[in-house]
Amino acid sequence: MRRLIIPILFLLALPPTLAFKQDFTEPVQLDWETYFKGKPDMNSPFYALTAMTWKYSYESTTYRNRVVINLKNEVTIDKNRSWVKWDKIKDPEVRASLLHHEQGHANIQYILLSEAERVLKNRNYSVKNYKAQISQLANEISDYFDTMQRNYDEETEHGSNHKMQGRWDKIIEDKMTESRAAMLETQK
Template structure:
């Protein structure tokens, strides 16, 4: 009998805030007890929800008609809005499979972090409208990764399609590696 489980609904929030720590060392490693402290939505058809946030801010300096920005860029898990229906994942296999799928969402969010760092820092901005340009680029990045998150859920059937989950695992691993290489090339 094939088990069908409904897994995760991704929630991405894009506020612009200040004062946070950057960590590019790797994706957040999800843990049921640490990251899923919110009250489960019993009306939801999903077994879990991971609420993630991307925050960015910058300071700018104009010198000789050029704009230089100092970017702060961070992703995090909102533990109070992330939840799991414990009664639905008592089986250790289902629990592990669901957490693996959830980790894919955190990994995609890490790719967003790396790409935002690369794209936003390495542009030439016009002095006259750099704020609008940065905002537009940030919105494009957010929209791209929001679409990637939705595609991940749809194509993997929220993790229940194991063949597609394995395919997405490869895609995510490759994207992380590509993003790390691109970042290291820029830092040379």
């Protein structure tokens, strides 16, 4: 069995989650008390840090000159490495706004999970170099979503630009809808 772990650490003005369920129906719904147990970095300019990891592994079978993979795919949020500066978010409106922004990060990871499931399972791999092909695809998926996470933070100014946050909320919701539809299509 081949196993690759791609750590994704986001230095955010807010935090994300635990393990996403393998059924891909919905992303984890965040709350401050459950997911932000780590000790805050007081030197960080951010109000929180979210530590998320995407892991995948697979077993492969060759059948008639074709490689079929059985994929295990998950996202976890390390709640002991994720933290929040409680003294900076005492106002209930600020807390809610920050948590909403962080939910966007968790939702982006849900999209990554769904897309990785769809893309990695639905490829024709060469018997000779399927391991390299899978690794390359996984790296491309990871790079794409790392960039999306960075753009989300930069454009929303870590959730403080409410107009851009609203635009990103729509982008994320549309991508989640697309991912759900694509997953349902591949399951037929």
